[in-house]
Amino acid sequence: MPPLPTPLTLSDTDRARLRARRRGRRRESATAWAFISPSVLVIIGLSAVPVVWSLLLSFRADDLVTPSRWVGLDNYRALSHDPHFSQAVDNTLIYTALYVPLSMLLGLALALALNRRIRFVGLYRTLIFVPFVISETAQGVLFSFILDPQFGAANSVLHALHLSPQGFFTDPGQALYVLVGISLWSSIGFCVVIYLAALQDVPQTLIEAARLDGAGRRHLLRHVVLPTLTPVSVFLLLWQTINALQVFDLVYVTTKGGPIGSTTVVVYFVWQQAFQNFTAGYGAAAAYVLAIALLVIAAASRLMRRRENTRLEGATR
Template identity: 50%
Template sequence: MALTFAATPRTHQQVAPRPRGRRGRAARRTLTGWAFAGPATLIVVGLSIFPAVWAFFISRTRWNGIAPARDVGWRNYERIATDPDAITAAKHTLLLTALFVPGSIVLGILIAVALNQKIRLIGFYRTCIFVPYVASAAATGILASFVFNPQFGAANEALRRLGLPAQQFLESPGQALLVICLIALWGEVGFTAVIYLAALQDIPRELIEAATVDGASRWRTFLHITLPELRPVTVFAAIWQTITAMQLFDLIYTTTRGGPMNSTQTIVYYIYELAFQTQRLGYGAAVAYLLFVVTMLLTVCVIWYSRRSGSEAF
């Protein structure tokens, strides 16, 4: 009996393509990312780091921007300690910062708590609070100049209707800096209110409900639960608003120009006068670098204290 075997067709073995190496893919992704981010990075470096380094070399010279610069070493920095105008400007800046930073934080928390309630037209109210922050600071200063004008301003008109004496506001050496702080608060409180509102909405509802079940009042709940949860945001807001107050320029430029009698001359406005009005570029750069060092030290101290106390924000 003959046995027949069916011949099965010979199949060719298919070789799978070799997978690409992980290093190659990672390198390609890195190159692609830098291809997009590289030009913007070069622009940022060119417009920020290079001028900052160049300004440091200028701060060690005596230069008016036209004649050749003359190297004076560290004498510009030594002169700051005995400059009465610089000391006065520093006092004004510290006073403005001491009033502005706590005021913006306290008002920001109060407004955020109010905007966190479930009431009608809450979206409209939140928008109204944030509009002054996104508005131009120069426009805010020009508008405030009309509002606080001693002759025909709306502020004095309101005081007259209330039977109160009119005030000089921005034309009074004793009131001008306080009015500047009030205008700055009106323009910046929307920022702190928004970040505190976001932080309030991020607090777990279980904590509030547990405190309520245990019989805690709203005030005790706010004091012992809400405020501790807001510590990281408070650290961030304090640093941000401190930098904002120490670098305040546009409001002063559009309202008082440092007057009356230099009562609103802050460090930044003093730097502007040195560099662009009296053409003392070297000394102005030295004052600017000293302001940078002070701001950096304050920021580092606040961050160090916040981390040590357990309320990290960075």
């Protein structure tokens, strides 16, 4: 039977060095926490605490003045029967269904057009991206002047072309679609930049091999370029959907949810309930309905990314 290994013994000097090293690590950790603790406190105070407080508020009847009282799920039950909330949900879904695919398709088309060696291509890329860096509040004020039914430049141009004037923001049948158009103008630059960056990473060897096999532009785009852009498209789908569901600034500046509630979206409905009607608990319940929808979308997008990564890994093996 082989002899058992003897335990490793440390000298007093080695033990002292280990103790000194541990003390040094503890001091470094304490110093690091001392530096980051203000940021941690700010993050907890401005994010975690409001999230928990608003969740508790959604189960209470609170007018922000008198003491609140516990009502359980009454706020959520009331939401399910509220026609104004149903209209806000419908408006948000219509806005999202138009804004998300159009922004991605137009962004991809412009990115493909600008992914060439043409004269002044840098200027064109800059001009397309400029509206994205302008705040939605400034855009809303600008388009409120341009689309004013009486004094706006848009109706002046229509009059010069012998076309009938439009109501734009004052027309219940047009206002929501006008907001979609403004949002497309302002955010399409982001999609263009993301798609342009992804197009730069398309392997040129694949493109050259497809061309040697006789693939034309249409087949090259369909079978080589678009499959390579799938992860970026999934990211943009999630990003644009979340932005669409949270639209508020543009509505607040231009239409205030009108006319006749035709542009009231979910976030604006939450603001109305909390700060106009002073029913904070009811507004918090509506906000958490939206938060749950966003969490479901995030979970679905994560599942889509996993499946796409698995597919790509299988294709590369």
